[in-house]
Amino acid sequence: MCLNHICIPKELRCNGLNDCLDNSDEQDCGPCGEDGVRCPEGKCLSAAERCDGTFHCSDGSDEPRTCGRICSIGNGGCSHVCVDEPWGVLCACPTGYEISTNAAVCRDLDECAQPFAPCAQYCTNTVGSHRCRCRRGFKLSGNTACLATGNATRLLTLQRSSLGLLNLKSQQFEVIQNLGSEPVALTFDLLRGRYYWADGQGRLFQTDGRSRTMIYSGQPGIRGLACDWLNGHLYWTNQKTQAIYMGAADGSSYTTLLSKNISPSELVLLPVESLMIWINAGPGDRVTLERSSMDGSDQSPLAVLTAQSVHGLTADVAARRLYWISDFKKVRTKTHNVHWI
Known part of the structure; x- marks a missing residue:
């Protein structure tokens, strides 16, 4: 526990970074004078107390x-x-x-058991070393990174009021649809070739790159939008109504999945595992990562993110890692070895 009562993982203590935000995790981390020894709890021992036959460190x-x-x-x-x-x-x-x-x-x-394993995807420990491997559809780049095979990776993004795909290799922007106004959330269904967005008035739209259709109109406050590419359903969060919804992609129907004691913002889906994960604002300044089944059952917390001013949640499904952006820390952050199941 930090002096400001924020909790951080033990391995972040004395790593040279201000993880507590008040620098209390970096206090009592330096050397303890000539031939002195520092105990794990931070206490310094003199040279005379070392090897004197009495245990001073925990x-x-x-x-x-x-x-x-x-x-x-x-x-x-x-x-x-x-x-x-x-x-x-x-x-x-x-x-x-x-x-x-x-x-x-x-x-x-065991390098593979470290808090942040060296491999992007699969890690196999060997005596004195380790070996990295990639999942099917990826190839090993260097010793640790995994790159997708096939066509170049493209990023769904906005350029002014145009929805489009940015080729990360060529940096070329391919316009899909001119929206007229900037959306508050984006997602896509790669299997069916459809793109979805929400605007600040609580409306959901879809396009196949040719025509645009409004499929839902509700209360303003939509923050997170995700697509169940396995079944074609849409999921979204609304901060004003403090609820998570699921709807048919054609706008024919929708239902409320969760609306009790939650305040959700960003949302990601893991359809193969039937899981959804979201950022949730709790009482006071408590912010957590929450998970549940995609029908809203079995809700439980994954991690506490308090004091990070967090947004932009996304998942690396192949590596089983979650990533988000912290405005307060000014860094990208990730969880590691996330137990989704």
């Missing part, structure tokens, strides 16, 4: 097994690299290994 790191040893005798008990110190020996490990809890033996580092 994890016992001030009393390693190598206290009083020298490297010239049995490599100081180290399995790999041994360095003489005034208090004993310091054992170190080569790349791809980490020191065990006894501070003497190096064990394989």
